[in-house]
Amino acid sequence: MGAASLLRYLQIKTHHLVQERDWESIHVVGGYNRDCVVSTNEKSDKLFNWQRPTAQIDGDSLVIRCFPGRDYVQHYGLILATYLAMADRRHDHITYTFPHPATCRSAVDRVDLDVDGALVVVGWGLEHLAPGRTGWTYGHGYAWQSASVHGRRVVYLGFLHSIWGDVAGRVVARLAALGARDVVYVGKVGALDPSVVPNTALATGSVSLVEGTPVTWRDFFGPTAISQPEVRTGVHVTSPSVLLEGNLWLSANAQHAFVDPEIGPMGQAAAAAGIGFGYLHVISNNLARRYPEDLSNERLLQVLRQRADLVTRIRRIIEMRLASDPT
Numbered sequence: 001m002g003a004a005s006l007l008r009y010l011q012i013k014t015h016h017l018v019q020e021r022d023w024e025s026i027h028v029v030g031g032y033n034r035d036c037v038v039s040t041n042e043k044s045d046k047l048f049n050w051q052r053p054t055a056q057i058d059g060d061s062l063v064i065r066c067f068p069g070r071d072y073v074q075h076y077g078l079i080l081a082t083y084l085a086m087a088d089r090r091h092d093h094i095t096y097t098f099p100h101p102a103t104c105r106s107a108v109d110r111v112d113l114d115v116d117g118a119l120v121v122v123g124w125g126l127e128h129l130a131p132g133r134t135g136w137t138y139g140h141g142y143a144w145q146s147a148s149v150h151g152r153r154v155v156y157l158g159f160l161h162s163i164w165g166d167v168a169g170r171v172v173a174r175l176a177a178l179g180a181r182d183v184v185y186v187g188k189v190g191a192l193d194p195s196v197v198p199n200t201a202l203a204t205g206s207v208s209l210v211e212g213t214p215v216t217w218r219d220f221f222g223p224t225a226i227s228q229p230e231v232r233t234g235v236h237v238t239s240p241s242v243l244l245e246g247n248l249w250l251s252a253n254a255q256h257a258f259v260d261p262e263i264g265p266m267g268q269a270a271a272a273a274g275i276g277f278g279y280l281h282v283i284s285n286n287l288a289r290r291y292p293e294d295l296s297n298e299r300l301l302q303v304l305r306q307r308a309d310l311v312t313r314i315r316r317i318i319e320m321r322l323a324s325d326p327t
Contacts, residue, residue, distance in 0.1 A: 003086070008296035009242075010083035016040040017055045017062060018080055022090065024060040028053075028077040030068030030099025032107070032161065047127045047136075048143070048158035067141075068099035068107045071165025071261055075241035082243055108170040110140045111157075116179035118146070118153040119220075121318065122163075122171065123186040125282075125311040129318070130156040149319060152326035155180075165240050169265025176273035182220045185266055186314055189258045189281040192237070192250070194289035199306040201232050202313065203281045205257065208236040208264035217267040220278030224321040230313055232257065232283070238264030242295070250287055259287065280317060282310045 011019070016039055018026065036054035043050050053076055056063040064080070066072050077096035084091035127133050136143040136158075146155045163171050172183050189203045204226060206219035214235075226233045234257025239245055245259060253259070263279050270277030284307075285294045293303055 002290060005294050005296040007083075007086050009294075010079055010086065012041060012296070013052070013076075013079050014041070014083045015053060015055050015064060015080075017057070018064075018083070023062045023093070025093045025095070026062045026064065026080060028064045028066060028073050028080070028094070028096035030070075030073045030097075030103060031065050032067040033065050036065055047133075048160060049124065049162055051141075051161040067161045067163075067167060068104045069163075069165055069167035069170075070098045070104070071240040072162060072167060073098055075164060075243070075261070078241050078243040104167070104170060108167065108174050111142060111171065111174050111178075112139065113137075113144055113155070113157070113178065115155050115157075115175055117181050118155045118179075119182045119184065119322070120155045120157055120175050120180045121184045121186060122157045122159075122175075124188060125186055125307075125314070126156050126158045128308065128311045129186065129315050150322040150326045152322050154318075154322075163262070165261040166265050168262035169269040172266045172269035172275075172277065173273060176270070176275045180275060182276035182278070183266070183270060184220055184318065185262065185277070185279045185281075186311075187260065187262065187279070187281045188284035189236070189260045189263070189279075190242075190245075191232075191258060191283045191286045192253060192256050192288055193232075193234075194286065196232065196283055196286055198283060198285050198291050198293045199303055199310065201230055201283050202228075202310060202317075203232055203234075203236075203258045203283050204279060205233045205236050206267075206278075208238050208267055209253075209256065210238045210264035210268060215264055215268045215271065217271040217277045218275075220276040221280065221317070221321055224324060225278070225280055225317050228313070228317060230310075231280075231317070234258065236260070236263050236279075238262075245287060254288065258283070280314050282307055282314075
């Protein structure tokens with residue numbers, strides 16, 4: 001993103017209390033609490049992934065409370081510091097504390113539903129992938145519904161909050177512990193190939209670089225997805241924050257295909273648990289070349305229409321895979 005697009009992206013994400021006034025200190029923690037001040041920037045017209053970090057006022061200090069995950073806490077701290085720097089405001093008072101691993105695990109372990117033997121589809125666009133927009137059963141911060149697709153039970157699982165980075169890996173581990181046989185993650189990914197136009201293609205694969213180390217998993221899709229003309233494949237790179245993906249980062253990873261924060265941890269967790277995993281993502285932006293469509297203008301009508309078409313293709317590919325082998 002260029003400077004103007006980056007600033008728009010940050011304004012969308014930054015809690016309104018940070019934008020409205022200066023604070024003596026701002027501290028980001030992993031301890032989500034909806035009873036604190038909710039950001040006015042939340043998009044309440046979305047079914048899933050609309051809840052954002054909340055704010056707790058302590059005199060002239062502010063505590064930002066994220067859903068507990070190392071990557072999310074770091075990412076949100078970077079969002080705040082970068083936004084304030086670009087706004088020519090003080091930003092050296094932003095600090096963050098990583099949540100304890102036990103806190104991270106217990107937050108995800110509140111997911112409790114019957115997925116024994118099922119394929120679980122988790123992530124973005126679920127209201128268009130599931131059989132109906134209504135009929136969701138709600139749990140603590142999540143909702144689900146199930147259907148039979150070509151003889152296989154499929155559970156569609158969406159979260160009201162973000163499952164950024166390592167949180168997503170713990171979600172897969174939890175689903176495996178509950179008996180899921182396969183997990184499919186549907187989301188948005190950045191392209192590293194400058195020729196890929198955003199919102200015109202899908203991404204899949206079975207390898208991700210996690211801290212420079214290749215991670216592989218048993219790919220749920222096999223040849224089904226990559227045989228489709230609109231689907232691209234390649235080595236994915238896991239990055240905890242878009243704000244760490246600068247020019248030096250891009251030069252070091254230019255030979256790879258995609259980047260996002262979740263795919264690597266999810267594939268790693270699936271491999272450790274011995275279950276299948278697959279991702280099928282809309283290519284939403286391009287890091288190697290500037291296009292009119294990026295992460296700052298995802299609500300444009302043209303973008304929404306293109307993505308609706310791609311989500312329809314994702315649903316068809318999942319159905320094709322289950323028709324060929326529902327087990």
